Amino acid sequence: xxxxxxxxxxxxxxxxxYAELIGYLDEAWGRTHQTWVFGEIQKLSDHRSGHCYLxxxxxxxxxxxxxxxxxxCWRSTWGPLKARLADSGLSLAxxxxxxxxxxxxxxxxxxELGFIITALDIESFRVAALGEHARRREELLRTLAAEGxxxxxxxxxxxxxxLNIGLVASPGTEGYNDFLGMxxxxxxxxxxxxxxxxxxxxxxxxxxxxALAALGETDVEVICVVxxxxxxxxxxxxxxxxxxxxxxxCPIPVFTGIGHTGDVSVxxxxxxxxxxxxxxxxxxxxAIVRDWYGTHVADAARRAQAAAAGAMEELADEVDxxxxxxxxxxxxxxxxxxxxxxxxxxxxxxxxxxxVSATAGSVALRTRRIGPLATLHLDAATAELAARRQxxxxxxxxxxxxxxxxxxxxxxxxxxxxAGSLRAGDLxxxxxADGVARSTVTETQVAEEAP
Numbered sequence: 001x002x003x004x005x006x007x008x009x010x011x012x013x014x015x016x017x018y019a020e021l022i023g024y025l026d027e028a029w030g031r032t033h034q035t036w037v038f039g040e041i042q043k044l045s046d047h048r049s050g051h052c053y054l055x056x057x058x059x060x061x062x063x064x065x066x067x068x069x070x071x072x073c074w075r076s077t078w079g080p081l082k083a084r085l086a087d088s089g090l091s092l093a094x095x096x097x098x099x100x101x102x103x104x105x106x107x108x109x110x111x112e113l114g115f116i117i118t119a120l121d122i123e124s125f126r127v128a129a130l131g132e133h134a135r136r137r138e139e140l141l142r143t144l145a146a147e148g149x150x151x152x153x154x155x156x157x158x159x160x161x162x163l164n165i166g167l168v169a170s171p172g173t174e175g176y177n178d179f180l181g182m183x184x185x186x187x188x189x190x191x192x193x194x195x196x197x198x199x200x201x202x203x204x205x206x207x208x209x210x211a212l213a214a215l216g217e218t219d220v221e222v223i224c225v226v227x228x229x230x231x232x233x234x235x236x237x238x239x240x241x242x243x244x245x246x247x248x249x250c251p252i253p254v255f256t257g258i259g260h261t262g263d264v265s266v267x268x269x270x271x272x273x274x275x276x277x278x279x280x281x282x283x284x285x286x287a288i289v290r291d292w293y294g295t296h297v298a299d300a301a302r303r304a305q306a307a308a309a310g311a312m313e314e315l316a317d318e319v320d321x322x323x324x325x326x327x328x329x330x331x332x333x334x335x336x337x338x339x340x341x342x343x344x345x346x347x348x349x350x351x352x353x354x355x356v357s358a359t360a361g362s363v364a365l366r367t368r369r370i371g372p373l374a375t376l377h378l379d380a381a382t383a384e385l386a387a388r389r390q391x392x393x394x395x396x397x398x399x400x401x402x403x404x405x406x407x408x409x410x411x412x413x414x415x416x417x418x419a420g421s422l423r424a425g426d427l428x429x430x431x432x433a434d435g436v437a438r439s440t441v442t443e444t445q446v447a448e449e450a451p
Contacts, residue, residue, distance in 0.1 A: 029104035035101065040097045070113075081119075101119040152248045156272055158272065162285060163221070168212060168215065200227075225238075257279070401431065406430050408431075
């Protein structure tokens with residue numbers, strides 16, 4: 001009975017058992033006795049509450065016998081750790097092996113033994129991640145080479161003048177601005193169609209592949225994938241199989257302009273052309289257009305200009321020769337006209353000496369004033385006209401009538417020149433200076449001719 005009583009006294013409730021167990025663990029593995037452990041992430045939950053929950057397994061044990069440790073990282077610790085990982089271009093993922101520090105925790109309501117994370121060895125994780133990344137990269141390159149995809153996009157023909165450009169980038173980033181700056185400063189009219197995509201982070205491979213697929217269905221002539229510099233971890237998306245296959249199978253030639261710090265990426269190796277930076281990628285496009293323009297436009301324009309200048313010189317010579325010829329002909333014709341006018345003036349002078357003499361004096365006076373040969377010709381013609389007027393005035397019948405002469409006409413208007421032409425009864429019309437008289441012939445007497 002005494003043994004039974006002793007057993008009853010030593011019997012514990014479940015709560016007491018957990019309390020004693022937690023006490024023992026606190027003394028050996030509690031908050032004040034933290035330790036480092038490593039494990040492979042089997043399950044990860046980045047909870048919306050801000051806490052992170054991990055299921056870790058022992059990577060040194062295979063099969064179902066591998067022990068599991070449920071680890072928790074509270075929001076106050078996980079927030080800064082997550083930011084540091086992002087700054088290093090890293091992120092936790094299932095399959096990653098990590099080294100963590102913390103303490104043992106027992107959650108009595110569920111009877112779970114857990115581990116509270118207080119620190120993460122980011123450097124060892126980075127080294128391990130890069131090693132694993134390099135291994136996967138080499139495997140991917142071997143696979144792509146075996147499928148012939150390393151050369152597929154290189155066989156896409158680049159247009160002679162690629163002005164319609166597709167761009168896969170993150171707007172507002174340094175790489176995006178550098179690339180567009182080169183096109184803007186080239187002086188050519190590039191048209192850029194942007195397909196937005198994250199170029200870093202877990203979602204970036206799918207976003208880049210989606211952007212390439214979307215641009216592949218447009219009328220762009222070249223697709224450029226650009227990103228500024230960063231660490232190898234920052235550029236991990238460009239070693240992803242999804243991105244590599246999207247570039248290789250794109251129906252449009254793809255140029256990459258990725259700011260490398262180490263080896264070239266898988267994306268570079270499958271692209272039609274690769275460049276070290278976004279700036280170099282933009283400059284390469286501008287150079288293609290510039291070379292074509294220089295050969296087909298600038299040089300042709302210079303040749304056309306030179307040919308036009310030669311033709312203008314030839315035309316100028318022809319015009320000058322024509323001008324000299326016209327001047328010579330004009331002078332000869334003026335001389336002939338001048339000689340003709342002089343001859344006419346001499347003839348008139350012989351017919352009307354006084355009129356020509358007086359007019360010639362006036363012509364000489366005006367010639368001295370005016371001078372040009374054309375004026376001399378005009379004055380000579382004027383003198384000839386004046387002389388002819390004076391001759392006509394001297395024979396004007398009106399002036400004869402004023403001096404007492406008269407003119408007799410028959411009924412038909414013909415001038416009567418002889419009395420012998422008249423008969424008795426003929427009607428006569430006699431004109432005087434101041435009027436007309438009509439009479440009838442009654443008798444005619446014809447004078448006898450002188451002996």
